[in-house]
Amino acid sequence: MTVAPQTDSQLSRRLQKDSITISGKVVYINPFLYWRRFDNNTDRWLREPGQLGEEQIHLNRARFYPEVDWTFLKDEERIIKDAAVEMFLKTLELIGTFHPDLNAGQLLEVERKMAITKKRSFERWVEKSFRKKINLASRERNRFARERFVRGWQEWLTLDTTHQAFLPFAAIIVMSIFGGWSIGISNNSCTPYFPTSETSILK
Incomplete structure (x- = not known):
């Protein structure tokens, strides 16, 4: 009986972080x-970093990260925060599109709450997005390397020079096998046979 109220409470708290009530x-x-x-294009535009120009992102760094001195950031930290700035700008553009009745003051109120509550969320999101992209690129490189290796062997095996070099080698292998088999047969044929009685006498 207590599960539903707890779930509703969690959803309510989550919704408070993910929304703001204006008028x-x-x-x-x-x-x-x-x-x-x-639509599919908007979804891809939102999810993939690098859809906005660097100049636009750099101009809005201080807008969303006024506390950060960008000159002292490591390259990885700067990339993550730049991508988070891009997420802020994209989100504000979506809000303006789906809520065209909001005035400048109301949009500023939305932006302030976003800067307080969504900063770390956006950073985690872009980190996950970058990791996914890196993993996909790594798998693609491995797949390409395997295909290139197999294709290289296939091309090598189809060369005339390969056939010319391989045929004598194959002939040597066949002759070696046949020679070993012949020696084995001859050894077996030379083994003396003694009847049981003669064997006991020899002992």
């Missing part, structure tokens, strides 16, 4: 909550 209207600040209204 009695709920505005989602989690961009993925708009996914039902996306």
Whole structure:
């Protein structure tokens, strides 16, 4: 009986983090909550980093990370935060598209709550996205290397020079096998046979 209220409470807290109420209207600040209204191009545009220009991202760094001195960041940290800035800009663009009635002051209120509650979420999201892209690229490189290896062997085996070099080698193997078999037969044929009685006498 207590499971449902706990679940509802968790969903309510989650929704409070992912939305803001303005003039009695709920505005989602989690961009993925708009996914039902996306087409494929919009979904790909949102999920893939690097869709916005570097200049636009650099101009908005201080807007979402006023506390960060970008000159002291490591390259990896800078890449993650730049991608998070891109997520902020994309989310604001989606909110403006799906809530065209919001005025500048209301959009600023939305932006402030996003900067407080979604910063770490966006950073985790882009980290996961980059890891996924790296893993896919690694698997693709491995697949390409395997295909190139197999293709190289196939091409080598079809060369005339390979056939010319392989035929004498194959002939040597066949002759060696036949020679070993012949020696084995001759050894067996030379083995003396003694009847049982003669064997006992010899002993």
